[in-house]
Amino acid sequence: MTEEALWAAEVAINAWSGESVRDVTGPDARAWILGQDLLAKAADAEPSMHAEEPPDERAWEHPDVGWGVVLPWTGDSAADQARLVDAPAAIRRLAEARAGRDGPVVLRYQAGDGLGLLRRVYRNGDVQDIAITGGRTGTGPGQRPAYLLMVGSPEVLPWDLQCRLNLSAAVGRLCLPEPALERYVDALLDDWAGSAAQPGNPVLWATDYDDITDLMRVAVAEQMADRFSKDPQTSGGLRHLSGAAATLGNLSGALAAATPSVVITTSHGRTGPLGDPATMARDLGLLVDAEQEILDPAGLLQAWQPDGAIWYAHACCSAGSDATTRYTGLVSATSKVAQVLDAVAGLGARIAPLPTALLSAQRPARAFIGHVEPTFNWTLERPETQQIISAAVIRALWTGFFQRRPEPVGLAFRQQFRHAAELFGEAQQTNRNSRPKSPERQWASIALLTAYDRQSTVILGDPTVCPAALPP
Structure with missing residues (x-):
């Protein structure tokens, strides 16, 4: 039966008033079945606003969560700093593997700026100050990712900076010699494929x-x-x-x-x-x-x-x-x-x-x-x-x-x-x-x-x- 034939068919009820009670459905039957007069008024109503479901915090790949790197500010141009020209090759490889549409998120710390700000550098040469706390999380322009990898020793990226970031982000640090850094990044990108580590044997x-x-x-x-x-x-x-x-x-x-x-x-x-x-x-x-x-x-x-x-x-x-x-x-x-x-x-x-x-x-x-x-x-x-x-x-x-x-x-x-x-x-x-x-x-x-x-x-x-x- 088609939808039109359905709504044209008679309905009967098991009441008795001296005769059988039956008739065709009314003109508002469609609206009634989905909420009586609510849908009938929906066309004239203002659209309702619903907050989006927050992303899973595990999903660092999500643009509203995000992953980025933090390195020291250098004398290079902002565009070169955004391209990580001063970073070890393994870090460039990792950042490109995790880059979004506009490239990886690169944040820079300059000694003397205080610990309340980081500088986000963009490949077009733009530089933007980013608050450590209170801003929007993600990978979009002006945002700070929820996951941050600091690359450098505590002499150039102070422990105080990591401790401060700890209160508002998920922060780690890598400072390894070049051969070891390559091995670590290889394992990270492969998610430790073939690892013998046993989760049931703590x-x-x-x-x-x-x-x-x-x-x-x-x-x-x-x-x-x-x-x-x-x-x-x-x-x-x-x-x-x-x-x-x-x-x-x-x-x-x-x-x-x-x-x-x-x-x-x-x-x-x-x-x-x-x-x-x-x-x-x-x-x-x-x-x-x-x-x-x-x-x-x-x-x-x-x-x-x-x-x-x-x-x-x-x-x-x-x-x-x-x-x-x-x-x-x-x-x-x-x-x-x-x-x-x-x-x-x-x-x-x-x-x-x-x-x-x-x-x-x-x-x-x-x-x-x-x-x-x-x-x-x-x-x-x-x-x-x-x-x-x-x-x-x-x-x-x-x-x-x-x-x-x-x-x-x-x-x-x-x-x-x-x-x-x-x-x-x-x-x-x-x-x-x-x-x-x-x-x-x-x-x-x-x-x-x-x-x-x-x-x-x-x-x-x-x-x-x-x-x-x-x-x-």
Whole structure:
């Protein structure tokens, strides 16, 4: 039956008023079936406005999300800077592979401009100042991508810039020698094709021989162990080395046997001897095991290749050091803590050796997440409440990495950086509304300390990489 024949046909109802009740449909039947008089009035009504569905934040390829590179400003023309003429060949290749219709998004940082702005350069020679926060996200003109890869050392692209960007974007950093950079970009563009990394075989390694290592073990490693052991897809493959078992030999053996996609370690990071800057720089942030032995990255890579693993190291300076410390004045200038902070700052802005080795391996890691400067006990357990406050990092490492569709590392750790923003707000508001020397003012100081700790967690590697997914 055609549509016209349908609407011309009679309809009958099962009512009885002395005769059968039936008749043809009325002239508004079409409108009635779709909403009575609403459609009849639709032609005269103003068009309604509906907000677009936001894009999936995992989809860095989406023009309203986007990926771009951040490099130092140079003396070249803006057009040449937009074409990355000063960048390593591997970065040019990566940027072109990820370019949109108008080419890759290239942002430049110039020392002296302050940390609130970046310059976006275009191939036609235009230069546009871009606010770090508050602007529209995407790859269109005047926009700032949600995923940013900083290319350069912290001497030319300061850690402070990365920490500032952490609060509003998914940020990673690459600073590798040329052969290693080529290998990393090759693996990135192929999404680590053929990787042997096993998502069901996570490795946890947690020392425990003093108060702070015990706290890190409880706040991070044990919470992750609880989740891994309760999940049938990770419980069988989990390698959990804790306390006296957290030796370098056991770590190396577990990595070689498990070939994990995710490695989580909690320990001290090496920051000594204080009177020997050259040795301090060589060993900066290297993991210290249960027997106080120092990890040798070269020896580790002889027994195991990262091959697409993501490593989270909760240890002092595991990602690097900065030329200044944010914690000046927190403790007495003559205290041991101050001596360590000052000695580390004396090394200048640098990346630690462990992430450099992992990302430079023959089969490189996807990413490394660690700290610039130390982690304090107050940043893991609030002293005024004795409450463990590691929920953000647990969310990143568990929910972000082990859901059915893992999140890119930059997105997974956004919760960590959002927590930093919350803590900055708490510290400022409490300071404003409390009296000097009051308990509230002390709590505000702890909130600020914790905010700096969260913000100075940094990602080394491209922020779009995802750990290998568990099978459905």
